[in-house]
Amino acid sequence: MSKYQEIHQQSLSNPEEFWGQAAAEIDWMKPWDNVLDYDAKPIPRWFAGAELNTCYNALDRHVENGLGDQDALIYDSPVTDTKMRYTYSELTDAVAKFAGALRANGVEKGDRVLVYMPMIPEAAIAMLACARLGAIHSVVFGGFAANELATRINDAKPKVIVSASCGIEPNRVVEYKPLLDEAIELAEHKVGCTIIKAREQANAPLIEGRDLDWDTAATAAEPTECVAVSATDPLYILYTSGTTGQPKGVIRDNGGHAVAMNWSMKNIYNVEQGDVFWAASDVGWVVGHSYIVYAPLLKGCTTVVYEGKPVGTPDAGAFWRMIEEYNVKVLFTAPTAFRAIKKQDPNADELKKYNIECLQSLFLAGERCDPDTLFWARDTLGIAVVDHWWQTETGWAIAANPLGIEELDIKPGSPSVAMPGYDVQVLASDGTEMPDGEMGDLVVKLPMAPGCLPTLWGNDERFKSAYLTEHEGYYTTGDAGFRDADGYLWIMSRTDDVINVAGHRLSTGAIEEALSGHADVAECAVFGVADDFKGQLPLGLVVLKDGVTRSDDDIIPELVKRVRDQIGPVAAFKIAAVVKRLPKTRSGKILRGSMVKIADGTEWTMPATIDDPAIMDEIEEALKGLGYAKG
Numbered sequence: 255m256s257k258y259q260e261i262h263q264q265s266l267s268n269p270e271e272f273w274g275q276a277a278a279e280i281d282w283m284k285p286w287d288n289v290l291d292y293d294a295k296p297i298p299r300w301f302a303g304a305e306l307n308t309c310y311n312a313l314d315r316h317v318e319n320g321l322g323d324q325d326a327l328i329y330d331s332p333v334t335d336t337k338m339r340y341t342y343s344e345l346t347d348a349v350a351k352f353a354g355a356l357r358a359n360g361v362e363k364g365d366r367v368l369v370y371m372p373m374i375p376e377a378a379i380a381m382l383a384c385a386r387l388g389a390i391h392s393v394v395f396g397g398f399a400a401n402e403l404a405t406r407i408n409d410a411k412p413k414v415i416v417s418a419s420c421g422i423e424p425n426r427v428v429e430y431k432p433l434l435d436e437a438i439e440l441a442e443h444k445v446g447c448t449i450i451k452a453r454e455q456a457n458a459p460l461i462e463g464r465d466l467d468w469d470t471a472a473t474a475a476e477p478t479e480c481v482a483v484s485a486t487d488p489l490y491i492l493y494t495s496g497t498t499g500q501p502k503g504v505i506r507d508n509g510g511h512a513v514a515m516n517w518s519m520k521n522i523y524n525v526e527q528g529d530v531f532w533a534a535s536d537v538g539w540v541v542g543h544s545y546i547v548y549a550p551l552l553k554g555c556t557t558v559v560y561e562g563k564p565v566g567t568p569d570a571g572a573f574w575r576m577i578e579e580y581n582v583k584v585l586f587t588a589p590t591a592f593r594a595i596k597k598q599d600p601n602a603d604e605l606k607k608y609n610i611e612c613l614q615s616l617f618l619a620g621e622r623c624d625p626d627t628l629f630w631a632r633d634t635l636g637i638a639v640v641d642h643w644w645q646t647e648t649g650w651a652i653a654a655n656p657l658g659i660e661e662l663d664i665k666p667g668s669p670s671v672a673m674p675g676y677d678v679q680v681l682a683s684d685g686t687e688m689p690d691g692e693m694g695d696l697v698v699k700l701p702m703a704p705g706c707l708p709t710l711w712g713n714d715e716r717f718k719s720a721y722l723t724e725h726e727g728y729y730t731t732g733d734a735g736f737r738d739a740d741g742y743l744w745i746m747s748r749t750d751d752v753i754n755v756a757g758h759r760l761s762t763g764a765i766e767e768a769l770s771g772h773a774d775v776a777e778c779a780v781f782g783v784a785d786d787f788k789g790q791l792p793l794g795l796v797v798l799k800d801g802v803t804r805s806d807d808d809i810i811p812e813l814v815k816r817v818r819d820q821i822g823p824v825a826a827f828k829i830a831a832v833v834k835r836l837p838k839t840r841s842g843k844i845l846r847g848s849m850v851k852i853a854d855g856t857e858w859t860m861p862a863t864i865d866d867p868a869i870m871d872e873i874e875e876a877l878k879g880l881g882y883a884k885g
């Protein structure tokens with residue numbers, strides 16, 4: 255048995271002992287009653303009865319242990335030409351002060367704080383300040399529009415919103431304040447206080463009595479202590495796309511999360527205290543929560559906040575420059591970032607300008623990693639390139655190649671094997687286990703590993719119906735795939751209407767809701783089509799209401815604008831066509847899956863349940879007109 259297999263088996267046969275030992279690396283204010291409380295509802299909970307503070311574990315204890323002068327956070331912003339470093343002492347002080355500012359404005363343990371920030375250190379400071387107070391942060395990605403922000407305000411009901419005057423995209427300054435004002439206006443839940451970090455690239459006039467300036471508020475504040483919270487108390491809510499337009503509020507708890515994050519740093523990523531770990535993502539996504547903010551700091555590493563892109567800020571050598579300049583040991587990003595670099599600099603000429611010997615491994619996640627990208631990265635860098643599979647819901651890898659345990663063979667196209675804590679199985683729809691090599695639903699047998707979501711914010715029922723009902727006793731990941739004879743997992747597709755665009759998870763249902771709201775649209779279907787660069791792109795087909803005489807050329811740009819205004823630029827919705835009707839089953843279900851296959855030029859068969867087979871020719875024509883269905 256390999257070392258990995260031994261550890262994986264231990265974690266499943268005696269989870270209490272396994273995670274109880276891992277938990278010894280975290281400082282607790284009160285020990286747990288049970289490592290795992292099997293009786294908790296809706297699913298078993300980790301470290302019930304224990305108390306801790308996540309911010310203390312991420313910051314203060316390192317200062318107390320003599321790491322005060324080590325860099326905790328490096329900020330590098332090619333879009334503003336700024337570089338900054340915070341030592342552990344400096345970051346602790348900044349966080350303690352900002353926590354004081356939040357407290358001065360009424361934020362206490364259990365209150366929610368919404369964070370809508372660009373990639374600046376203040377985003378991490380705001381998150382950690384919430385953790386310090388036992389308040390619950392909910393970070394919203396900057397690429398979402400006011401409407402999406404308002405949906406999250408209504409669900410999380412924050413006491414305070416923390417934001418900045420702007421974010422900076424390579425092609426424009428994104429003014430956050432007007433979006434924020436609009437969202438507050440739209441939301442039914444009324445927010446009485448915002449704290450805004452002013453940036454010189456955009457002026458954001460403050461509304462008296464509601465908006466405070468970050469610098470003024472933080473300067474005036476008293477530094478605060480770390481508040482004890484229960485291991486099972488929420489640390490944060492992170493909204494993610496589901497099947498409908500209403501996002502799911504994934505909850506992360508304090509105790510299980512701290513243990514899993516800390517454990518993963520050595521065992522999966524093979525980094526030690528003091529190493530520089532760079533997750534080139536955004537704090538608005540789960541990768542940013544876990545591997546820009548919490549895990550590297552819990553482990554006492556140096557983390558990197560990068561406000562730039564893989565290309566264009568200024569060129570395809572940006573990542574190599576960062577790695578050399580900051581002595582990065584592990585880089586974590588989405589495959590799409592490497593596709594962007596490869597597209598612009600296929601021979602990696604930019605790399606010749608830098609010495610990146612410090613880089614030990616590259617980890618990729620967020621979307622399926624196509625073998626071409628994996629080969630290119632591996633041949634270019636000459637290091638281990640690890641694809642690993644995880645979701646917002648789990649917070650850390652379900653499957654990976656655990657470099658700190660042992661480096662397993664890499665099979666391009668597979669994220670390798672199930673991580674300790676995860677009993678991954680492949681089930682048929684009737685619940686029977688699929689034989690090796692055959693596709694089925696990828697599920698995790700309960701209990702989930704520590705760090706995974708215990709429920710959805712304020713919505714146990716949705717949690718149960720979305721994840722626990724399809725296969726009793728299992729968590730349904732929403733991904734389909736298979737396991738091969740060596741135990742490697744292969745993640746092939748989603749079983750729902752979620753698509754993945756440039757590593758960003760999007761709901762086609764939400765885009766459809768935006769399109770349906772257009773006055774001329776009777777019905778529509780949105781699905782993901784394959785894209786060489788972004789992995790998938792959303793494509794929309796709309797049927798107009800009877801009697802509409804306006805031209806398609808007038809309507810389509812309005813639809814594109816509508817999605818951008820209502821969901822945000824991150825939806826990257828640009829491809830749409832008007833059709834006379836949509837293909838449906840006799841019971842009225844739109845046949846999105848068949849349209850995806852036609853668009854991608856892959857083999858498809860006419861569904862037996864289709865209402866009128868002739869429609870498929872019309873759909874094929876429409877897709878050809880958009881440059882698809884070439885197969």
Ligand code: COA
Binds near residue numbers: 588755
């Ligand atoms: N705030 C405001 N707008 C944003 C934004 C933000 N934080 N992030 C992206 N956008 C905008 C972009 O400017 C773009 O707008 P445009 O239509 O005006 O050009 C749109 O949203 C789509 O963005 P994206 O899909 O990211 O495409 P891109 O062409 O700007 O960049 C990559 C492509 C590959 C460089 C970028 O997606 C990337 O670096 N991705 C990998 C890393 C990552 O974040 N993965 C997530 C999880 S690991």
Ligand code: AMP
Binds near residue numbers: 540623647
């Ligand atoms: P998110 O919640 O945004 O992290 O997206 C999670 C989803 O992205 C998963 O359910 C998968 O569909 C997909 N995904 C993430 N990582 C991988 C991977 N390594 N391989 C295949 N799909 C992945």
